[in-house]
Amino acid sequence: MKTKILSLFFLSIIILQVNAQTKLIAHKSHGGSEADFQLALEQHLLDIDGSNYGLAPDPLLVEVQLDSLIFVNDTTSIVVTSLFSKLGHESEAVQVLSGDGQTPKFNRDTVYNHPDLTAKLPISDVKKRINLMSNYRNPADSVKILRLEHGNYVPVEDEENEIIVPGAPVPPSGGINQSLLLRWSWLVVLLMAVTVSLLAKHYERSGAASRIKA
Amino acid sequence: MKYLRSYAATVVYFFAFLAILFIPGKLLLLPFQEKLADGLFGGLLTFFSESIFHFHTTYREISSDSAYFYLLLFLLLLFALLLAVVVEGKTKWMTIRTRALAGLRWIFAYYLAFQLLQYGFDKLFKGQFYMPEPNILYTPFGQMGKDILFWSTMGTSYVYNLFTGLLEVLAALLLLFKKSRHVGALLATGIMVNIVAINFGFDISVKVYSSFLLLLAFILLAPLLRSLYVLLVLRKQASLPAEPSVFNRSFPLAYKAGLKTLIFGFMAAEVFFPVIYSGNFNDDLAERPYLHGAYEVDLATVELDTLPKEAWPFKRFFIHRNGYLILQDTRDQLKDYRLQINQVSGQFHLMDDHQQRSKWSYDHREADSTLTVQFKMAGKPYRLQARGLNWRQLPALRSDFHWTIDALAD
Numbered sequence: 001m002k003t004k005i006l007s008l009f010f011l012s013i014i015i016l017q018v019n020a021q022t023k024l025i026a027h028k029s030h031g032g033s034e035a036d037f038q039l040a041l042e043q044h045l046l047d048i049d050g051s052n053y054g055l056a057p058d059p060l061l062v063e064v065q066l067d068s069l070i071f072v073n074d075t076t077s078i079v080v081t082s083l084f085s086k087l088g089h090e091s092e093a094v095q096v097l098s099g100d101g102q103t104p105k106f107n108r109d110t111v112y113n114h115p116d117l118t119a120k121l122p123i124s125d126v127k128k129r130i131n132l133m134s135n136y137r138n139p140a141d142s143v144k145i146l147r148l149e150h151g152n153y154v155p156v157e158d159e160e161n162e163i164i165v166p167g168a169p170v171p172p173s174g175g176i177n178q179s180l181l182l183r184w185s186w187l188v189v190l191l192m193a194v195t196v197s198l199l200a201k202h203y204e205r206s207g208a209a210s211r212i213k214a
Numbered sequence: 215m216k217y218l219r220s221y222a223a224t225v226v227y228f229f230a231f232l233a234i235l236f237i238p239g240k241l242l243l244l245p246f247q248e249k250l251a252d253g254l255f256g257g258l259l260t261f262f263s264e265s266i267f268h269f270h271t272t273y274r275e276i277s278s279d280s281a282y283f284y285l286l287l288f289l290l291l292l293f294a295l296l297l298a299v300v301v302e303g304k305t306k307w308m309t310i311r312t313r314a315l316a317g318l319r320w321i322f323a324y325y326l327a328f329q330l331l332q333y334g335f336d337k338l339f340k341g342q343f344y345m346p347e348p349n350i351l352y353t354p355f356g357q358m359g360k361d362i363l364f365w366s367t368m369g370t371s372y373v374y375n376l377f378t379g380l381l382e383v384l385a386a387l388l389l390l391f392k393k394s395r396h397v398g399a400l401l402a403t404g405i406m407v408n409i410v411a412i413n414f415g416f417d418i419s420v421k422v423y424s425s426f427l428l429l430l431a432f433i434l435l436a437p438l439l440r441s442l443y444v445l446l447v448l449r450k451q452a453s454l455p456a457e458p459s460v461f462n463r464s465f466p467l468a469y470k471a472g473l474k475t476l477i478f479g480f481m482a483a484e485v486f487f488p489v490i491y492s493g494n495f496n497d498d499l500a501e502r503p504y505l506h507g508a509y510e511v512d513l514a515t516v517e518l519d520t521l522p523k524e525a526w527p528f529k530r531f532f533i534h535r536n537g538y539l540i541l542q543d544t545r546d547q548l549k550d551y552r553l554q555i556n557q558v559s560g561q562f563h564l565m566d567d568h569q570q571r572s573k574w575s576y577d578h579r580e581a582d583s584t585l586t587v588q589f590k591m592a593g594k595p596y597r598l599q600a601r602g603l604n605w606r607q608l609p610a611l612r613s614d615f616h617w618t619i620d621a622l623a624d
Binding site for chain 2: 185
C-alpha cells in the first residue's frame, strides 16, 4: 500500500498535462523567465508537447518508460521505450498496447555518440545519468542494459535478471487504453456514416417512388 | 493581367490546401498527421535552414511560430507556385478550374469550421483561457509579459469565455452548411481579424497560424466582396454570386450524406473526446493536485536563529498544478523548480532548469493549512513556516457584477 501511494504520488506530480496555451505562455505560467525559455526549449524541458496553437491538450497523460538500452558498439546505442497513459492526476498509468491489443507498443530509437547513453561509460555512470534525465518515468535500476553481440542480447551487468527484449510479450494490462478507445471512436463514426448513408438511400428511393406515384 | 490574377488565385488556393495537409495538428483520430511534414520535408527544411538561410538551431520542431514552422510555410508556398505554373493555362485545368476551386473552398470552409469549433468549445469548457495559477495572481502586474497577462486576464472571466466561445461555435456551424456559408465567412473573418490583432498586439506566439486561418476566412469571403461593396457602399441592389456545387447532380445522395456524417462525426469526436474522456467540462472547477496553492512565509529560521524578514530566502511559494514549486523572493523575483512530492517520506524532490536536483522536507498541517519546509542552502539548514493563502478570494477571481456604481458603495 505504501509503495502504491508512493508511486502514485511520484507519478502524478510530474505530468504532461497542461492547459491550452502556447509553449511560451506555458513556460511563463509557472514563473519561467524568457531568458530560460530557449534552454527549456532545446532541452525539451517544457511541460507542453507537440504543436500547440493555443488549443486544449490531449487529456491523456503520457509517460515514457525506458525499457532497454542496447549498446551496439561504443558509439551506437538503441533506446527501447514504451508509453504509459493515464487519465488525470489520480488514475493509475496503463501501458499503451500495440495493434494486437496484447503486447506493449515499443519504440526503438538509435542514438549515435550520445553523451550519456554510451558503452564508453561505466554502467554505474550510465545509470546515474539515466536517473538525472527527467523524461523517463522509471528509475535506472529497472532498465535492462544489454549489449548486442553476434545478433544476441547479452546483459551487461546483472545476469540473473530476466531479460526483456523488445517485443517480448507481457500480460495485457487492464484499464482504459487510449488506442483502443480511439479505435472505438473511429468505429462509431464509421457506423454513423454508414447508417446515415443507408437512411439517405432509403429516403431517396421512397421519394422517387412517391414522385412516380404522383 | 487577367492571367496574372488567375495565376495568383491558384497559387493562394494551392498554398492553403497544402498548408491544411501539412501543418502539424494534434488530431486524436489521425495521429500520424502530426509527423507528416517532418517525415516528408524534414531533410529539405534542414537543407533550407542551413544551406540557404544559414541559420542554425537545435530546436527543429515544426510548431507554433517556430523558425521551422515559418520555413515549412515558405516551402509550401514554393510548391504552390510551381504547381500553379504547371497547371495554369492548361486546357484540361481550365475546364475544371471553377469546380476545383469551389471544391477547395468547400475544404477550406470545413477546415476553418473545425478549427473554430475546437477553439470555441475550448473556451466554453475553460480549457483555453484557464483560471490563473496562484503564482500568477501574486506576481506584480508590471513584471509579467503582455502574452501571459492577456491570457491570465481572459482566464478570470467565465462569462466572456462563454461569449467568445459561443460566437466561434456559431461561425463554425454557419460555415458547415451551404446556405449559411456566406454569413459564416463574414462572421469568421471578423473573429479571425480580432484574434490576429490580439496575437500581434500582445505578442502571443500563434501569429502565423492565426494569420493562416484569417487567410482561409478571407478566401471564403473574397467572392462576396464585390456584391457587398455594391450593396453597402454604393447602396445599389446586388445579389451574391452563386457557389458552384461541389458534388454534381448525379452524385448519389447516400454517398454525400455518408461523407458528410463521416466528417461531422470526425469533428465531433476530435472536439468532444477530450472533455468526455476527462470529464472536465469546466476547468475552473477541476480538481487541483495535492498541496496546490499559494503559501506566505510567516517565520524563517536558520540553525535555530530566527531570520529578519529582509533576510528570508523567499517570502512566498506556490505549488503549480502542472508539478512545479515556485519561489518568490522579497524583490518579487520568481524561481521555478520541477516538483515531485513523496507523501510517504514527506519530501519535495526538486529539479531546476539546469537539471540540478535537491530534496526538501515538508510538513503539512491541514487543520490550519500550515506548510513547513526544511532545506539546506549554502550548507546551512533553513526552516520556513508558511500558511496557505485563500487565493480564490482575490478580487481578480471574485465573480462580482454590478449593474450600478451605487452597488459598489454597499
